[in-house]
Amino acid sequence: MRLVVAALLVSLPLSLAHAQATDAARRLAHDAIVVDTHIDAPSELIDHWYDLGEATPSREFDYPRAREGGLDVAFMSIYTSAEEDDAGTAWQSAHTQIDAVEALVQRHPDRFALLRSPRDLARLQKGGKVLLALGMENGAPIGDDLKQLAAFHARGVRYITLAHGRNNRISDSATDTAPRWHGLSPFGREVVKEMNRLGIMVDVSHLSEDAIRQAVEASSVPVIASHSALRHFTPDFQRNISDANVKAIAAKGGVVQVPFGSIFIDAGAAQTYSTYLREREAFRMAQQAAIAAGKTATGTEPQMPTLQPTALAAVLDNIDRVVKLAGIDHVGIGSDFDGVSGHLAAELHSVADYPVLVAGLQQRGYSDGDIRKILGGNLLRVWTAAERAATP
Template identity: 70%
Template structure:
């Protein structure tokens, strides 16, 4: 997920324990569980970051939220690398090339450090490949734009290792309506989008409903023959009116199909004020674009997008948020849909550093474990949330594939 225009503020903090945060007294116990459990994070935006500024993520990279040393410090085992393309790249026809280039970057990272990373294409290979402390890199495509109008591209990207696809991103596309779009195009999935879901089921690619409109999620659940995931979403219970987060109704529907809701860490999704500001931003941006279009038609000067964004950020500082906001989301989801249908999808490297103080990077999963323990979650249930549930769904989708 990328919303850099609004959430550009970085707090520059990395703390394990902060006053007011829910953490367990015995942090060593939390650290041991984080190291022993299989932690699967379904949304890390490292590939796009590598294209904008290359870093060797096998080494300590303080400017990013994912690198090997901190992943091992935090106990991360499976990192789904987000192959993100924008609506603008969809419009210009560059999305497919960009996606392949990002996959190349992930493959290069694993090839450069075979002792630290391995590419993961099947949940059946997790135990074998993570031996020796390797971090496993799986691929999730954020935005179905690279598929274009060609269903055969699904098999091509499956062949390159893509194991989930977020059907749309911040704008409607040929597949689906977006939760962010002020005007919906299809009233859910497009007819082509229905074919995309069916083909993903056939190939064994998980369908990701994060970013989709409510009606599109309902369409996915009506069509799919296998469980689906929300790779990085929050609970709308805490952010009323914010369609990007899941309603209780939809979360229960995903669980009823056997799926899993992977809860996000980003401030804009777990803090009510930040979520409200994000909704207001899209409204203001639409008005800004209308005003500029009118100015062009009248032969008058237009205001720059950079000027608009700078003014918006100054007027809407991102609120400081603590780990309790994420723990509240997990507690609510577990009570709502059951512990077997909840997981984590951080959005590290995708929200411009706007994260809870105690969840600043992949080193900080033990803080989440400590918080869950402090709130009374049993270690077996925590293991499910950290990765067991996602691996179960992935295994079911793979088993149902017909290729």
């Protein structure tokens, strides 16, 4: 997810987060395989080039802090918007972002490597590298051409979020004003089938309830929710996942990757964000209507209000509930770093702070073995299953 807002987030000092990470938590974070399935760096690199191989304090992901936090695999989010889909530029945008990730690796071959298969993880990690995998947020770049799935797979894309903020050719979105397909489109079912064939994980984050259920049913392998929290804690926020669909994802062997963004994990923040989305959509529709009527579009686009910081406990509560509903084998992390404009749990400022999460999990009684599953083991299991079932 990429949230562009004008407001500043009230936050706690960075030093506080580090003070809460115990030595035991740091050791486990560095010894475990940490896989974060959603970091929005690529679109940021297009807007403004940052050398993320060096310390980049204005961003939430860079190499020095990734190493500090124990991050091993960072899924770079290749995000395209509904507006880019409408304009026919999503395909170009996606390839340009992949180019940017490749350029980052080429600039720092001693610090980064591209990860295309979990089989290569141990080999590529040598020398302290952070491994960059690719996840495509929004299926818009494939247009209506199934062959584009193979093309993006060849470039390294290993999961695709079927839709984003609005309905598309593939699927209904959780946050559009009304359903278009009442789940997946007929083309969307073909997309899921082809993704299964290629070994691309099906990502159901951002999808409507019906679309999530249908994607799970249509897939022959486990699916993921790359960055989704639970609607149990945010009852009116459709973007989050219902208990029923958490169970459905788990029953198929999949995993729910819990994000750190306040809008996902805090009921007040989610309500504020939902109101902002409705107001922004109403503004967009009014602008379009004015233009269609030959009038000059007027008005000021709504801006996201300031959010108060959310505590780490909200992230832990979501993890606890997924475990309660589905079991320890079906939960992971998908932070949304660099995607929610700093609107994060107060103790989780950047990729340096996974040890803080580990400390919180330890305090709640999770064993080291279970924490290893949450940090990355569960996601690697699903990725491996998708790869093994592929028949390219």
